Amino acid sequence: MKSNTISEILKKRRNIIRRLLTSRQLKQSASIAGATSVATRPASTAPTSFGAACAAHVLKMPTTPSGRASPHMATFVVPLHLLPSLSSFFFFQLPFTCFLAFFLLRLLLKQSRKAAASTAAEVTIPPGNTWLPFVGETLDFLAACYSNRGVYDFVRTRHLRYGECFRTKILGQIHVFVSSTEVARTIIGFESPDFSKRYIRSIAELLGEHSLLCAASEQHKLVRRHISSLFKLEAVDSAVKKFDELVLDTLRGWELKDSVIVLSDALKITFNAICKMLISTEEEYELEILRNDVSEVTEAMLAFPLKLPGTRFYRGLEARRRIMNRLRKMIHSRKKRLEYHEDFLQGLLVGDGKDPLTDEQIMDNILTLIIAGQVTTASSIAWMVKYLDENQEVQEKLRALHLDLASKKSLSPLGSEVLNLMPYAIKIVKESLRMATIVSWFPRVALKDCEVYGYKIQRSWIVNVNARATHYDPMVYEEPMKFNPSRFDDDPKPYSFMAFGIGGRTCVGMHLAKAMMLVFLHRLVTTYRWKVTDKDSSLQKGTMFPMLRNGCPITVTAVGVEPKFP
Numbered sequence: 001m002k003s004n005t006i007s008e009i010l011k012k013r014r015n016i017i018r019r020l021l022t023s024r025q026l027k028q029s030a031s032i033a034g035a036t037s038v039a040t041r042p043a044s045t046a047p048t049s050f051g052a053a054c055a056a057h058v059l060k061m062p063t064t065p066s067g068r069a070s071p072h073m074a075t076f077v078v079p080l081h082l083l084p085s086l087s088s089f090f091f092f093q094l095p096f097t098c099f100l101a102f103f104l105l106r107l108l109l110k111q112s113r114k115a116a117a118s119t120a121a122e123v124t125i126p127p128g129n130t131w132l133p134f135v136g137e138t139l140d141f142l143a144a145c146y147s148n149r150g151v152y153d154f155v156r157t158r159h160l161r162y163g164e165c166f167r168t169k170i171l172g173q174i175h176v177f178v179s180s181t182e183v184a185r186t187i188i189g190f191e192s193p194d195f196s197k198r199y200i201r202s203i204a205e206l207l208g209e210h211s212l213l214c215a216a217s218e219q220h221k222l223v224r225r226h227i228s229s230l231f232k233l234e235a236v237d238s239a240v241k242k243f244d245e246l247v248l249d250t251l252r253g254w255e256l257k258d259s260v261i262v263l264s265d266a267l268k269i270t271f272n273a274i275c276k277m278l279i280s281t282e283e284e285y286e287l288e289i290l291r292n293d294v295s296e297v298t299e300a301m302l303a304f305p306l307k308l309p310g311t312r313f314y315r316g317l318e319a320r321r322r323i324m325n326r327l328r329k330m331i332h333s334r335k336k337r338l339e340y341h342e343d344f345l346q347g348l349l350v351g352d353g354k355d356p357l358t359d360e361q362i363m364d365n366i367l368t369l370i371i372a373g374q375v376t377t378a379s380s381i382a383w384m385v386k387y388l389d390e391n392q393e394v395q396e397k398l399r400a401l402h403l404d405l406a407s408k409k410s411l412s413p414l415g416s417e418v419l420n421l422m423p424y425a426i427k428i429v430k431e432s433l434r435m436a437t438i439v440s441w442f443p444r445v446a447l448k449d450c451e452v453y454g455y456k457i458q459r460s461w462i463v464n465v466n467a468r469a470t471h472y473d474p475m476v477y478e479e480p481m482k483f484n485p486s487r488f489d490d491d492p493k494p495y496s497f498m499a500f501g502i503g504g505r506t507c508v509g510m511h512l513a514k515a516m517m518l519v520f521l522h523r524l525v526t527t528y529r530w531k532v533t534d535k536d537s538s539l540q541k542g543t544m545f546p547m548l549r550n551g552c553p554i555t556v557t558a559v560g561v562e563p564k565f566p
């Protein structure tokens with residue numbers, strides 16, 4: 001009976017304490033949060049898991065009916081009613097809370113150390129914008145490609161914003177652009193072993209994996225040995241003579257025309273001369289088909305690499321396939337001795353006795369030579385005509401010198417000797433090439449982590465030596481915007497003139513290209529005076545090389561009473 005009374009008294013006390021606790025808790029909850037929903041939460045909605053309740057307590061988050069901490073229900077309530085008792089708080093929740101706090105603190109410390117380390121690394125990588133995953137600045141790059149400012153405008157604006165060295169991301173690939181003669185010397189002049197040639201994948205796909213322009217190290221050495229052996233004096237000489245013949249034929253027609261588009265005619269005659277030299281194709285019908293296909297491939301070189309029918313890139317690949325088929329047939333009939341010609345194709349098939357090239361290597365490189373040689377040379381010719389129109393005193397001086405030369409020496413047909421006969425004209429050619437900088441930058445891939453221009457470069461990044469910025473650097477060329485051929489009276493500073501590249505990758509067609517430009521110049525200046533009728537300097541859209549949008553339209557008048565042709 002006594003024990004019953006005691007137990008009843010204890011029971012009543014426990015109930016009173018529980019009621020007191022509950023009413024205090026409700027008041028607290030209501031006063032802190034003012035949130036009736038939480039304060040009046042029925043017992044059934046209490047957290048069902050101890051861990052969730054603790055986490056909710058520590059993070060001051062309410063819990064969901066399922067017992068999970070809900071990050072969505074933002075509130076600052078300390079749910080005291082969740083504490084089962086004071087002892088459980090000390091034995092379970094306090095240690096857990098301390099552990100969690102300690103864990104979070106460590107995590108925070110670790111994160112901040114990581115951030116500090118990455119900031120330190122950030123200091124030494126080139127400045128620039130690469131934060132958007134994969135896309136990076138691809139859209140800006142494509143926008144520049146497909147504008148009349150030309151693809152280099154993308155580089156120019158960043159060069160102005162960040163300085164000599166900056167980084168960007170195009171189609172998931174980090175590109176670094178740097179303009180410095182010292183970097184040009186080490187990376188391309190001395191062919192640093194830390195770097196290898198790399199063109200964007202779409203270009204490599206269009207030209208072929210064996211193309212000299214894209215091939216790396218050993219493969220490059222092999223192909224280059226075979227190709228450069230063909231650029232012998234006699235081969236260049238006969239190609240230049242063919243070119244002279246074509247120039248004279250073309251100029252004959254000009255006097256009858258109201259207006260002439262220099263670029264169109266230059267593209268046609270350089271193409272025909274190069275095709276004669278490479279594959280002996282002279283038939284106008286065949287040349288026309290080949291010219292159209294080559295121009296499809298060239299146009300696809302900067303296109304978005306989408307292999308869907310109808311896209312520019314797809315059309316380029318289809319044109320490449322047709323060209324390869326034609327070359328395969330030619331190789332077949334040469335191997336069967338059904339045909340024989342003294343040309344580059346024959347030279348590559350015969351080889352030099354060791355490590356002969358495969359048919360695929362030959363075909364990729366015939367296409368490469370056509371593309372690398374045609375647009376570059378024709379475009380340089382159009383720019384040269386424009387610069388001479390803008391600088392009449394230079395044009396008159398050149399004309400006087402060349403009329404004098406023509407009166408003293410029979411110059412028909414003109415061959416590779418022009419390179420030695422025309423010292424002032426060669427300075428005009430060089431100055432035109434500096435200002436036009438047809439190949440604006442030279443891409444090389446980093447084979448390992450290294451340092452360039454005081455910045456950290458990571459393996460697989462592409463470092464582009466920015467030739468155009470060097471050609472327009474006032475510290476390298478005085479008054480760089482001025483067309484001044486006499487600046488080449490003296491040799492330029494080492495590694496500052498990069499129109500044909502430098503080092504082991506220097507243009508194999510350099511002498512041929514210079515000779516073709518000289519021949520064109522001599523014939524034009526001794527036959528006609530010209531006037532550019534549209535001074536617009538904007539560029540064609542979507543081209544690899546800077547080409548005048550209007551193609552440099554001119555009207556001509558004969559130098560003498562009537563044009564004289566040899």
Ligand code: HEM
Pocket residue numbers: 212213214224274368369370372373374376377380433438439441442443498499500501502504505506507508509510512513514
């Ligand atoms: C004015 C006209 C030309 C200019 C401005 C020019 C410019 C260049 C430049 C700058 C390079 C070096 C690219 C680099 O290092 O990444 C190069 C390479 C090359 N050029 Fe030219 N070029 C011209 C004409 C020609 C001609 C006429 C041909 C042949 C028919 C030709 C065939 C090549 C080839 C095959 C390469 C690759 C060389 C290699 O990687 O070993 N180029 N050209």
